[in-house]
Amino acid sequence: MRLDNRGLQPPEPMQRTLKALEEMNIGDKLTIINDRKPMFLFEELEQKGYSYEVNSREDGAFEIIIIKKEG
Amino acid sequence: MNPSPSTMGDIKLTYRFILLGIFSFMIFNLLFFQGTYHLAQGIYRVNDIWVLVHTFILGFLMMVVMGVMYQLIPVALLVSIYSNRLSKIQFWTYAVGVIGLLVGLWTVNTTWMAFFGTLTFTGVLLFVLNMLLSVKKLIQWNAMALIIVTAIFYLFNTVLFGLLLVLNYRFAWFPNIHDQLLYTHILFGIVGWLSSIIIGFSYKMAPMFSLAHGYSEKFSKWIYSGIQLGIILLVVGIFSHIPFFNWIGALFIVIGFVLFSYQMSEIMKHKMKSTLDIGFQVAVYAVYGSLFIIGLAIILYMFLGMSILLPFAYFFIMGWIGFSILGYLYKIVPFLYWTDKYSDKVGKEPVPMLKDLVSEKKGKIAFSLLFIGLIGNGLGIGLHFISFIWLSNTIYTLGAVYYGYLILRVFKA
Numbered sequence: 001m002r003l004d005n006r007g008l009q010p011p012e013p014m015q016r017t018l019k020a021l022e023e024m025n026i027g028d029k030l031t032i033i034n035d036r037k038p039m040f041l042f043e044e045l046e047q048k049g050y051s052y053e054v055n056s057r058e059d060g061a062f063e064i065i066i067i068k069k070e071g
Numbered sequence: 072m073n074p075s076p077s078t079m080g081d082i083k084l085t086y087r088f089i090l091l092g093i094f095s096f097m098i099f100n101l102l103f104f105q106g107t108y109h110l111a112q113g114i115y116r117v118n119d120i121w122v123l124v125h126t127f128i129l130g131f132l133m134m135v136v137m138g139v140m141y142q143l144i145p146v147a148l149l150v151s152i153y154s155n156r157l158s159k160i161q162f163w164t165y166a167v168g169v170i171g172l173l174v175g176l177w178t179v180n181t182t183w184m185a186f187f188g189t190l191t192f193t194g195v196l197l198f199v200l201n202m203l204l205s206v207k208k209l210i211q212w213n214a215m216a217l218i219i220v221t222a223i224f225y226l227f228n229t230v231l232f233g234l235l236l237v238l239n240y241r242f243a244w245f246p247n248i249h250d251q252l253l254y255t256h257i258l259f260g261i262v263g264w265l266s267s268i269i270i271g272f273s274y275k276m277a278p279m280f281s282l283a284h285g286y287s288e289k290f291s292k293w294i295y296s297g298i299q300l301g302i303i304l305l306v307v308g309i310f311s312h313i314p315f316f317n318w319i320g321a322l323f324i325v326i327g328f329v330l331f332s333y334q335m336s337e338i339m340k341h342k343m344k345s346t347l348d349i350g351f352q353v354a355v356y357a358v359y360g361s362l363f364i365i366g367l368a369i370i371l372y373m374f375l376g377m378s379i380l381l382p383f384a385y386f387f388i389m390g391w392i393g394f395s396i397l398g399y400l401y402k403i404v405p406f407l408y409w410t411d412k413y414s415d416k417v418g419k420e421p422v423p424m425l426k427d428l429v430s431e432k433k434g435k436i437a438f439s440l441l442f443i444g445l446i447g448n449g450l451g452i453g454l455h456f457i458s459f460i461w462l463s464n465t466i467y468t469l470g471a472v473y474y475g476y477l478i479l480r481v482f483k484a
Contacts, residue, residue: 009149009215010275015284018343036146037414039406040279043425044344054417 003032006061014038021050021066030066037062080141081155082411084162086482088138089404091166093475095130100468102126103448104461111457113381121176127388128260129169129191132396136268137165137198139400142407144205147275148216153204157197165194172237181241188237195230199223218271218295225263225302232256254309261388262324263302269395270294270331273358277335280351280402281342290330297327325365332362348426349434350401353394361391382453389445397441397474405429405481412484428484433477440470 003020005013013034018041020030032038037054045052045066055063106123109115141158145151152158171187174180202223206216233256239249274291278284301323308316335358347355368383405428413422447463450456 007149009213010146011278011284014279014282018282018284035149037417039410039414039425040282042417044282047345054419 001028001030003030005032005034007035010036014041017041021048021068024066024068026068026070028068030068032064032066033057034062034064035060038064079145080152081158082142082407084155084158085138085142085407087162088134088141089400089478092131092134092138093478095126095134096471097475099123099126099131100464100471103464103467107457107460107464110381110385110452111455111460113378113452113455115381115384118176118179122173124388125169125176126173127393128265130173132265132392133169133195134166135396135400136265137161139403139407140202140268143272143275143403144202144219147272148206148209148213148219150205150208153201153208157201161194161197161201164190164197168192168194175237181237184237185241188234192230192234195226199227214291214295215271215274218267218274221295221299222264222268222271225259225267229256229260229264232259248310251309255306258302258305258309261392262298265392267298269392269399270298272399273331273335273354276351276399276402277338277355280344281338281347282344283338283342286337286341288334290334294327294330294334297323297330301325301327325369328361328365332358335359348402349431349438350398350403350429353398353401353438355398357391357394357398360394361387364390379453382449385452386445386449389448394441394445397438400478401429401434401438401474404478408481408484423484428481429477433473437470437474437477440466441474442470444468444470 001020001024003016005016008016013032013036017030017032017038020032024030042052049069051067051069053065055065057063102119102123106119109117109120114120141152168187168190171183172191175183175185175187203220206220209216232252235245236249236252236256239245239252245252274288278286301320304316304320304323306320308314308318308320335355339355364383364386368379371379405425409423409425409428416422444463444465444467448460448467451460451463
């Protein structure tokens with residue numbers, strides 16, 4: 001799944017991401033594109049069993065790839 | 072549309088605001104011991120109490136709020152700060168103004184009060200301009216912008232009325248309405264500016280810090296309108312001397328606070344984060360606490376009348392507003408520092424997590440001491456018990472020093 005959160009005011013990007021995270025199954029991949037890095041989400045992702053990778057994009061936005069891990 | 076880091080507020084300047092704020096907070100605690108005698112007597116219209124209140128509000132709260140707003144406005148509204156150069160000039164004008172004003176109030180030197188009061192006013196005016204010119208860049212006007220602009224409008228009027236008050240001392244321009252100016256100054260500062268800006272930013276920060284989504288915001292219009300209408304009616308009441316307006320105005324503000332507490336509990340019900348950080352927890356309790364303070368004040372007023380005013384004011388300013396700011400600051404400082412230092416590296420190399428920058432357990436100790444001190448001080452003021460205030464303010468001060476130390480330590484990480 002892919003979510004483009006650019007141009008949205010906080011906390012909307014985070015809230016859309018949270019909603020998408022809830023719908024993920026183990027092994028699913030979610031790609032989000034944000035104007036800003038979701039700092040507060042990073043804290044929780046590891047605890048809740050997601051891995052993530054952050055890439056900078058040419059337009060100054062960030063692409064974050066989140067994968068739901070087993071267990 | 073997205074502000075790049077260069078158009079964000081100057082982070083070093085924000086640190087400077089916060090450091091000077093924390094320093095003022097320490098001075099405030101020392102001054103509190105000095106003010107105990109008057110506070111216990113229920114006397115508050117004397118110079119040492121003015122100094123006390125303004126060291127806390129202008130020195131601590133305003134410094135911290137202005138410094139943090141330079142960072143949060145770009146994040147919250149997706150606009151860039153109009154001018155970082157102006158921010159710097161604003162900082163120095165304001166800082167020198169406040170220090171001089173406090174000395175002037177302390178020594179009851181009306182010339183100093185007038186001169187540095189004007190400088191403080193100018194410092195705030197530059198902040199107001201910088202903010203309004205930043206918000207002007209908004210492409211689409213929204214509720215958050217309206218809340219912030221309204222709060223800034225009251226900030227401007229608070230310092231304007233404050234300036235009129237000190238000029239009135241110096242030149243006696245309007246001796247007949249001095250009291251009305253004072254009450255309006257207090258109302259605008261406490262409700263129109265500080266309470267409103269905390270409520271406004273809570274809409275953004277509470278869901279971010281608790282990872283909440285899917286809650287209703289249907290009352291947000293009523294919270295805003297209730298408080299606005301309440302302020303206007305109270306101003307009419309203050310100047311017309313018709314108590315009816317005061318009662319109905321106060322009622323509308325109370326409705327605003329009740330609905331805001333409900334809003335906060337809605338967000339908390341929908342949070343995804345299992346354990347909230349201590350700073351944010353404190354800010355949430357401060358919201359519920361505000362309701363408790365208001366409710367208790369209404370009940371006690373029926374039995375004790377206006378004698379509850381001073382302890383109520385203490386709890387409202389130091390409890391609701393003070394703990395909101397202390398709480399949010401404990402969460403925001405690590406966030407700002409972390410963003411500044413590590414945000415380029417996250418997801419690429421191992422970096423410390425936000426929670427590694429500040430200790431939850433130590434924070435709990437600091438906030439517990441502050442809370443015990445707060446309750447003790449308020450009770451001591453209400454019961455006119457001077458030695459009790461000495462004891463409780465010692466506890467408060469210990470908490471404050473520990474709190475200040477924990478905040479400063481973030482910058483060492």
